[in-house]
Amino acid sequence: MTAPELTERERLAAEHALRLLEGEELVMARGLAASDPDFAREVSDWEERLAPLQDELAGAQPGADLWDRIQARLDGGTPVAEVTALRRRVRQWQVASLVSAAAAIAVAFLTIPAMQQSPAEPQPEAPLMANIPIGDTSLRLAVTYLPDRSEMLVSASGLTADGVHDHELWLVPPQGELRSLGVVKPGEEVRMPLDPDLASLIHDGSQMVLTREPLGGKPADEAAGPVVAEGAFSLI
DSSP states (O other): OOOOOOOHHHHHHHHHHTTOOOHHHHHHHHHHHHHOHHHHHHHHHHHHHHTTHHHHSOOOOOOTTHHHHHHHHHHTTOOHHHHHHHHHHHHHHHHHHHHHHHHSTTOTTOOOOGGGGSOOOOOOSOOEEEEEEOTTSSOEEEEEEETTTTEEEEEOTTOOOOSSEEEEEEEEOSSSSOEEEEEEOTTOEEEEEOOHHHHTTOOTTOEEEEEEEETTSSOTTSOOOOEEEEEEOEEO
16 A cells, blocks of 8 residues: 655644654744644644554564664765755655555554654754734734744745735834834745844844735835734744
């Protein structure tokens, strides 16, 4: 039996349910789960679907020579990118195998390697996250700041464009004027690089506001539009 094909979103939800994600993907999944009810529901569905495997399937150990072969590749100077790709292929294999087993739990062909027990990579500086509620709706704008990369991940997957306005995200510094963090793209999850000067102003507790602007964002010679939402960064 072959595993069903998963979309990138389904793969992310399944791996989040299995606690296999690390680094930036883990941050993105947490942001989506907090801001996108549909994604949170997908994660919950995967957890329920895969839970019986813990009772039905006995633990499995990798072959005796597996770690020796991996260590040999590492000692042989395998490039970091190749090692990362190897880990990702193993993780995808784990998800695909578990999905197939959940579809037909009586088929005893699944083995779950213990490679996910490998030593964790050094963790980067703790990211910051904000879930900004949109008006009186259940929608939220998820904003994650990655200090080690001076980047923001902005998830507006639940928002829709009206064809007349755009929404612009602003940082509220302790002193001085608002600093633009960029125009939000409705229905998308985007990466926004920040210049070092702007990035240096972001910390735990930093305030943000979301304003309604003409298409393309605030005109250079006009004041910012009305505030429609606000929130603050906090450590994850």
